[in-house]
Amino acid sequence: GENVEQHPSTLSVQEGDSAVIKCTYSDSASNYFPWYKQELGKRPQLIIDIRSNVGEKKDQRIAVTLNKTAKHFSLHITETQPEDSAVYFCAASFLGGNQFYFGTGTSLTVIP
Amino acid sequence: DAGITQSPRHKVTETGTPVTLRCHQTENHRYMYWYRQDPGHGLRLIHYSYGVKDTDKGEVSDGYSVSRSKTEDFLLTLESATSSQTSVYFCAIATGTGAFGEAFFGQGTRLTVV
Numbered sequence: 001g002e003n004v005e006q007h008p009s010t011l012s013v014q015e016g017d018s019a020v021i022k023c024t025y026s027d028s029a030s031n032y033f034p035w036y037k038q039e040l041g042k043r044p045q046l047i048i049d050i051r052s053n054v055g056e057k058k059d060q061r062i063a064v065t066l067n068k069t070a071k072h073f074s075l076h077i078t079e080t081q082p083e084d085s086a087v088y089f090c091a092a093s094f095l096g097g098n099q100f101y102f103g104t105g106t107s108l109t110v111i112p
Numbered sequence: 113d114a115g116i117t118q119s120p121r122h123k124v125t126e127t128g129t130p131v132t133l134r135c136h137q138t139e140n141h142r143y144m145y146w147y148r149q150d151p152g153h154g155l156r157l158i159h160y161s162y163g164v165k166d167t168d169k170g171e172v173s174d175g176y177s178v179s180r181s182k183t184e185d186f187l188l189t190l191e192s193a194t195s196s197q198t199s200v201y202f203c204a205i206a207t208g209t210g211a212f213g214e215a216f217f218g219q220g221t222r223l224t225v226v
Contacts, residue, residue: 006154032212043202043217044155089154093211098143098162099170100204100211104154 002027004092006103013080014111021106023090024072030092033073034100035064038087047088048075080110115139118203118218125225131190133221135203137183143206144186145215146170146178148199155202161186162210193225 003026013019023033031052036044050057050064050073057064061080066073077084090103115138125131135144146158147170157170159178167178175197177189190197203218 009152034214036215043219044215045217046214049214091215095209095212097211098160098168099157100145100206100215102155104152 001099002030002092002101004090004101004103006090006106008106009104010107010109012109012111015080015082017080019077019080019084019108019110021075021088021090021108022072023074023092023103024070025092025101026071027092027094028068028071029094029097030101031095032093033064033066034091034093035062035075036089036091038089038105040086044089077108080108082110082112084108085110116203116205116216116218118201118221120221121219122222123224125193125223127194127225128192131193131223133188133201133203133223135186135188135218137186137205139205139207140183141205141207142183143210144180145204145206146176146186146188147202147204148172148197149202149220150199158188158201190223193223195225197223198225199223 006023034049037047038044063076087105091100093100119134145160147155156172161167161180179187201221204215207214
């Protein structure tokens with residue numbers, strides 16, 4: 001089955017700096033890559049996703065890039081704010097698949 | 113809001129007792145999932161369902177069983193609770209085509225086994 005690895009496990013940045021979280025996957029059949037944000041005590045919520053027919057997708061201060069050849073994808077958060085502090089999960093799946101395969105999460109702390 | 117609720121939200125139970133967690137959805141989605149979340153392990157799949165009476169195991173299914181007798185309800189049972197099953201449990205539904213689309217999570221159930 002698919003194996004998703006996520007790095008780093010913890011990340012601290014100064015407010016206003018950028019944060020980058022990286023994930024790799026093993027199954028070349030995977031073609032859908034969502035990112036979830038989980039605030040303390042809350043449920044994970046989708047913040048952005050990308051499908052394998054595009055290399056990059058942006059939504060305001062967040063962006064995701066995908067390198068299918070290298071089997072890795074990354075989440076970029078620019079101009080970080082304290083409310084960006086949370087745990088972020090990457091995931092992979094594919095059309096016709098039954099399961100989401102999650103990374104182990106990155107705890108991001110934005111220092112004011 | 114994808115209309116998913118979990119019950120109970122918090123539970124404390126004794127070792128060796130059976131426990132059932134309920135996940136209820138209002139939008140007729142086919143796929144439903146149970147995950148547990150533990151520090152350092154992220155979200156680990158326990159069981160999932162792809163239709164009424166159609167279920168399959170995830171990576172950490174030992175000690176757990178599930179049932180789905182109606183589209184809207186997916187039950188997770190700990191047959192004989194152990195302290196290692198103390199965790200936060202999340203139910204999720206797939207709102208797209210199988211796992212090709214957003215997973216929408218319930219609010220979670222914090223289970224403590226003493």
